[in-house]
Amino acid sequence: xxxxxxxxxxxxxTRGQQVTLSCSPISGHRSVSWYQQTPGQGLQFLFExxxxxxxxxxxxxxxxxxxxxxxxxxxMNVSTLELGDSALYLCASSLVVRGAFQETQYFGPGxxxxxx
Amino acid sequence: xxxxTQSPEALRLQEGESSxxxxxxxxxxxxxxxxxxxxxxxxxxxxxxxxxxGEEKEKERLxxxxxxxxxxxxxxxxxPEDSATYLCAVQGLNxxxxxxxxxxxLTVKP
Numbered sequence: 442x443x444x445x446x447x448x449x450x451x452x453x454x455t456r457g458q459q460v461t462l463s464c465s466p467i468s469g470h471r472s473v474s475w476y477q478q479t480p481g482q483g484l485q486f487l488f489e490x491x492x493x494x495x496x497x498x499x500x501x502x503x504x505x506x507x508x509x510x511x512x513x514x515x516x517m518n519v520s521t522l523e524l525g526d527s528a529l530y531l532c533a534s535s536l537v538v539r540g541a542f543q544e545t546q547y548f549g550p551g552x553x554x555x556x557x
Numbered sequence: 558x559x560x561x562t563q564s565p566e567a568l569r570l571q572e573g574e575s576s577x578x579x580x581x582x583x584x585x586x587x588x589x590x591x592x593x594x595x596x597x598x599x600x601x602x603x604x605x606x607x608x609x610x611g612e613e614k615e616k617e618r619l620x621x622x623x624x625x626x627x628x629x630x631x632x633x634x635x636x637p638e639d640s641a642t643y644l645c646a647v648q649g650l651n652x653x654x655x656x657x658x659x660x661x662x663l664t665v666k667p
Contacts, residue, residue, distance in 0.1 A: 445600075474654065474655075476657075483657055483658070483659045483660065484601075484644065484646075484657040485657075486654040486655065486656070489654060497652060497654050499654060529598075531600050531601070533600075544589060544606065545589070545591065545603060545606050546591075546603075546655060547603055548593070548600035548601045548602070548603075549600050550599055550600045551598075551599070551600045553598070
């Protein structure tokens with residue numbers, strides 16, 4: 442079974458631009474979560490989507506947004522990029538049964554974003 | 558608020574020298590505690606999920622244990638390929654997200 446895939450793997454942007462990252466979950470997984478990982482803050486939760494609805498959100502500004510499609514694929518958007526947004530953005534998927542809380546999350550390889 | 562503290566921050570071992578990594582947590586009702594391994598520039602790789610105090614799980618040279626306040630990841634006779642950052646995370650009963658610790662960076666020298 443294929444794992445979680447993320448595109449692109451690397452991205453370079455300049456301040457003020459916006460960026461869209463994509464995530465395809467493991468087949469059959471309906472929950473997708475996004476995380477930001479930086480050397481100083483570690484792994485921080487951005488948001489979680491299930492059945493095209495955002496179920497939970499971390500403490501990030503509104504510049505960070507996401508969405509999920511009917512096939513469970515998800516996109517994350519960051520508008521008005523700042524230097525501090527440089528990070529590894531990780532997507533994770535999990536199998537959710539009957540709308541219950543998600544369990545073990547499986548991560549993709551991440552998208553490395555550099556903001557200049 | 559859920560919190561996870563991992564120690565030590567870094568650990569250097571000789572090949573074959575067994576040791577343990579610690580993950581202390583506070584959570585309002587534990588749904589699950591998770592261990593991941595992360596290699597540089599890659600996404601975390603799932604290792605174990607533990608659900609209740611007293612539970613233990615093993616995989617090759619790794620063994621994870623859980624109490625009501627902490628979890629240990631025991632590494633027996635490590636090899637250089639075990640070098641990685643080991644992450645611990647908890648999921649509470651009242652939320653859908655996972656709270657991660659800062660990780661322990663393990664280096665195993667041949």
